[in-house]
Amino acid sequence: MVPCIKYPNCSKCPPKLSRDKKGKDYTCKACGAKRMTLWEVPTEKLKAPDVTVQDFKNVLKHAFSSVSPEELEQYTEWTKQFGQEGA
Numbered sequence: 001m002v003p004c005i006k007y008p009n010c011s012k013c014p015p016k017l018s019r020d021k022k023g024k025d026y027t028c029k030a031c032g033a034k035r036m037t038l039w040e041v042p043t044e045k046l047k048a049p050d051v052t053v054q055d056f057k058n059v060l061k062h063a064f065s066s067v068s069p070e071e072l073e074q075y076t077e078w079t080k081q082f083g084q085e086g087a
């Protein structure tokens with residue numbers, strides 16, 4: 001078993017509701033996706049998905065620089081003046 005790449009897996013997948021009854025089968029009749037939490041997956045059936053380039057692309061969409069270009073310039077200037085060791 002692997003997580004769905006996107007949720008829902010298909011347009012027919014039953015939506016996840018906070019008031020879902022326990023014990024009811026929410027398996028999608030169209031695509032066969034089973035809805036469950038990570039902790040409900042039997043250990044021996046859990047397969048960590050392979051990391052792909054797309055995973056990195058997805059992360060980069062939400063990543064932002066923690067240092068501004070102006071700050072980088074200041075660091076460059078400082079390094080020119082004092083060197084890598086700062087002495």
Ligand SMILES: [Zn+2]
Pocket residue numbers: 009010011012013014028029030031032033
């Ligand atoms: Zn489905």
